[in-house]
Amino acid sequence: MSGTVTEEDLGTRIEEALRHRFSERSAAAEKYGAEFVGLWRAAAQHALGGKLVRPRLLIDLLQSLSPSPLSERETACAIDVAAHVELLHFAFLLHDDVIDGDLTRRRGPNLIGALVAAHADTHVEPALHWARSSAILLGDMLLSSAVLGFARADVSADARERLLSLLEQTIFETVAGEHADVALSDGVIAPDLRTILATSTYKTATYSFVLPLRAAAVLAGSSPAAEEQLSEIGRHLGLAYQLQDDLLSVFGDPGQHGKDAYSDLREGKETAIIAYARMTAHWESIEVHFGRSELTVSEGSEARDRLRACGAESFVLGLIHEHLDAVSTALAAAESDGTLPAAAAQTIRAHASRVEGRRR
Amino acid sequence: MSGTVTEEDLGTRIEEALRHRFSERSAAAEKYGAEFVGLWRAAAQHALGGKLVRPRLLIDLLQSLSPSPLSERETACAIDVAAHVELLHFAFLLHDDVIDGDLTRRRGPNLIGALVAAHADTHVEPALHWARSSAILLGDMLLSSAVLGFARADVSADARERLLSLLEQTIFETVAGEHADVALSDGVIAPDLRTILATSTYKTATYSFVLPLRAAAVLAGSSPAAEEQLSEIGRHLGLAYQLQDDLLSVFGDPGQHGKDAYSDLREGKETAIIAYARMTAHWESIEVHFGRSELTVSEGSEARDRLRACGAESFVLGLIHEHLDAVSTALAAAESDGTLPAAAAQTIRAHASRVEGRRR
Numbered sequence A, B: 001m002s003g004t005v006t007e008e009d010l011g012t013r014i015e016e017a018l019r020h021r022f023s024e025r026s027a028a029a030e031k032y033g034a035e036f037v038g039l040w041r042a043a044a045q046h047a048l049g050g051k052l053v054r055p056r057l058l059i060d061l062l063q064s065l066s067p068s069p070l071s072e073r074e075t076a077c078a079i080d081v082a083a084h085v086e087l088l089h090f091a092f093l094l095h096d097d098v099i100d101g102d103l104t105r106r107r108g109p110n111l112i113g114a115l116v117a118a119h120a121d122t123h124v125e126p127a128l129h130w131a132r133s134s135a136i137l138l139g140d141m142l143l144s145s146a147v148l149g150f151a152r153a154d155v156s157a158d159a160r161e162r163l164l165s166l167l168e169q170t171i172f173e174t175v176a177g178e179h180a181d182v183a184l185s186d187g188v189i190a191p192d193l194r195t196i197l198a199t200s201t202y203k204t205a206t207y208s209f210v211l212p213l214r215a216a217a218v219l220a221g222s223s224p225a226a227e228e229q230l231s232e233i234g235r236h237l238g239l240a241y242q243l244q245d246d247l248l249s250v251f252g253d254p255g256q257h258g259k260d261a262y263s264d265l266r267e268g269k270e271t272a273i274i275a276y277a278r279m280t281a282h283w284e285s286i287e288v289h290f291g292r293s294e295l296t297v298s299e300g301s302e303a304r305d306r307l308r309a310c311g312a313e314s315f316v317l318g319l320i321h322e323h324l325d326a327v328s329t330a331l332a333a334a335e336s337d338g339t340l341p342a343a344a345a346q347t348i349r350a351h352a353s354r355v356e357g358r359r360r
Helices: A008-034 A032-045 A051-063 A072-100 A111-118 A124-151 A157-185 A193-219 A222-252 A263-268 A273-279 A283-287 A297-309 A313-338 A342-357 B007-032 B034-047 B054-063 B074-098 B110-116 B123-153 B157-185 B193-220 B222-251 B263-267 B272-278 B283-287 B299-307 B312-336 B344-358
Strands: none
Touching: A008 A032, A008 A051, A008 A072, A008 B157, A032 A072, A032 A111, A032 A124, A032 B157, A051 A072, A051 A222, A072 A111, A072 A124, A072 A193, A072 B123, A111 A124, A111 B193, A124 B074, A124 B123, A124 B157, A124 B283, A157 A193, A157 A263, A157 B007, A157 B123, A193 A222, A193 A273, A222 A263, A222 A273, A222 A297, A222 A342, A263 A297, A273 A283, A273 A297, A273 B123, A283 A297, A297 A313, A297 B054, A313 A342, B007 B034, B007 B054, B007 B074, B034 B074, B034 B110, B034 B123, B054 B074, B054 B110, B054 B193, B054 B344, B074 B110, B074 B123, B074 B157, B074 B193, B110 B123, B123 B157, B157 B193, B193 B222, B193 B272, B222 B263, B222 B272, B222 B299, B222 B312, B222 B344, B263 B299, B272 B283, B272 B299, B272 B312, B283 B312, B299 B312, B312 B344
């Protein structure tokens, strides 16, 4: 039996591992009543069917770091760790949506929105409370599942401690980033560019890019030096990804990226685009539209045009290129000093080029 | 060097372990700014100084289960696991307070209330949002710390898997109980007595009593049969504890128990007392006071008198005795068939007698 995972069946195996996990939890939930089973079923619906960017990055890199094809046992372990990275992602999304008061994600209702809709017969306040409380509790279970998954990885004791310590740092830093993001939105700290870039790095890059890259290095038995290099690469790549996301929300085609047009502007999200615009003379004419929940599409277009005119779009595009250049430089260095094999550098380059060309 | 832990230094060592954990996290938080450090400092203030009921139960039982005094290494490991049980407790309290919208605990501000007060200069809504979001995020970190703590316990691989599986079940069941509690308060499920007793068991007994008892059994190397017996004992003991708590809130002396007088009535908390009262002819005269946030002390006293007159107090007292009797019966059986040593049974009896005599 060959243990090599091909591109086409990789997604299927990760998806299967997640599906198995959710159906096993739904079955265990039966003891506790229909509402709890309903929560797990809703969780499965909302957590499955994604692009699996994080687990794919982990496994792609692991394959290219390993000198020989992975055994079936190594593959199964990697799929399992990767699936738990996805559960962590979903746990963070849930608590993020509770904190931000969001009811939608990618134009459809998110889990909270779906639970509210399912209790449309009751009053709005209890239905919202019920839905948000459910999301807090589900997030708690998925977060603890992710840690348990790492703790049970079928690896040596040393590798397990490396994985646990990586996960511990990841959760700490992601929460620090989310906490800073809340501080920004509640006006507790000032929205300067440096703070916003650090917040994006901590909140998104750390768990979405650094974690999969370093976990792959641990599973491949790579050196701590390689892990260190991958941290730096992941931070740059993740920040470029988040900046691209910010650009798409304001300047992208909603028909392609699938979010509500101008939702970031409507919510008053403090992004690098806004931080730059605040420093220009155009800000006064943009500020009137910023954070207005009733922003119309034509007002949004006007704000977008002004954000373009003030130079915010090209500034952020420049930042993205800087960070992707930093990825290239770090990869070239790691390749030339032998910290990373050529195949691994190539895998990361392929993922980086997807960040740059991303339209959704 | 003697490794035996005496009653007087036990609390100190658990408290020290927790204090160490919080100061280490506060130091790590510095990289992420003053607000994040502030969150960790507030966490330490609110998490420390408790009665440490759960960790003490764990270590008391472990000592009496072990045929010989614990070595320093075993003691250190037990203190560490016990401290993580306390962190889990604090994580659950934080998310519980967010869900219930509580700003106080034992008459003082809870962590959320303290964070709101610290931002009294800003508007109420952002201050509340900031405080609640902070509590969600801190709870996430403490929850993951608890799982990491169990995963790193200095025990054999088998014992570690037993601990992890115990913790996994505990979190799942506690969250199921909390979810049912929210369903009760939002009117999603009916508040019948059977549902309320099951909810209390899942939400409180499982992590506060079953977890420490079974964790002690795992650390002592006791048989799975002993763990099973301790589960049953913990469920009865924990339910008796919760019912006693419910009685104190309505019938106890606020000067002693330290909570706001009649806070359960004011919040409309669905307890066994209320479930019983609903089935009596007195309910109509009690219902007018139930769940009224502006309930005065004299109205509270009136409701209390009616709850006494309808027989709810003696009914719940009877339930407490039944569950404590069930503890005694299970202990006697476990002692006579050799599942538990006499010293262990004695330790649990001592903890049970404290539940019965509890006034705060």
